[in-house]
Amino acid sequence: MTPEGQTLLVEGASELGLELDAGQVEGFARLLALLREASAQMNLTALHDERDIVLKHFVDSLTCLRGGWLEGGLRVLDLGTGAGFPALPLALVRPDLQLVPMDATRKKVEFVGRAAQALGLENVHPLVGRAETLGRELGQRETYDRVVTRAVAALPVLAELALPFLRGGGLLVAQKGPIAPEELEAGRRAAAEVGGEVRGVEPFTLPVAGDARTLVVVEKTSPTPDRYPRREGVPGRKPLFWRAT
Ligand SMILES: C[S@@+](CC[C@H](N)C(=O)[O-])C[C@H]1O[C@@H](n2cnc3c(N)ncnc32)[C@H](O)[C@@H]1O
Secondary structure, X not given: OOHHHHHHHHHHHHHOOOOOOHHHHHHHHHHHHHHHHHHOOOOOOOOOOHHHHHHHXXXXXXXXXXXXXXXXXXEEXXXXXXXXXXXXXXXXXXXXXXXXXXXXXXXXXXXHHHHHHHOOOOOEOOEEOOHHHHOOOOOOOOOEEEEEEEXXXXXXXXXXXXXXXXXXXXXXXXXXXXXXXXXXXXXHHHHHHHOEEEEEEEEEEOOOOOOXXXXXXXXXXXXXXXXXXXXXXXXXXXXXXXXXX
């Protein structure tokens, strides 16, 4: 990572109240190198420029720490982690969290596993599969303290996919761009249908870059009915209380 990239990373994290130490900065630099190397071989991420990766993957991932929703030694599922976001940046700055980056695409999860190993991150436990199927499995359903998710689906779809994984009192922390009132309203109704209640909707801007973001927090308030999640592909094709995009 160039000195400019390091400065952006440190400044961006600092705006979030995180003072990165030299070892953590080195970890992000290695992750940048691994991402670029792997992106040359496979379609892993749309961002290639150092500034974009630092701000829009690394710092953006860390914004889910805003609001203190992830405090404590929690078991956290990253639903639809892709190339490891937000799971890998979280694992680098929060060794107390046990992170399970999950994605339907095996090659992406394999990259996340290789990266975690190369970075010496023992708190990362990658998982391949679709949320609709894993969310019904013993050992997965109603076992997580938190689900984080970034850039995966509209809120009503996320509610159906994520809430089954949460134990009672657990939280879904969804990283979104600007969210329309209609999506939020459908999300509230979908959450209620699958055993949740929206607890927080926090608009903010991405450090340094200034892009609009929203953190939506949903609490698991009652067990998810057995009929959810519906079978693979249905939550996205026929979202609860929402039009498909
Ligand atoms: C746009 S990417 C975002 C990746 C990452 N969270 C990020 O912010 O860079 C969405 C990812 O979600 C995964 N995904 C979508 N629906 C899924 C599902 N039902 N179960 C598991 N993974 C899913 C896709 O395979 C894809 O890798």
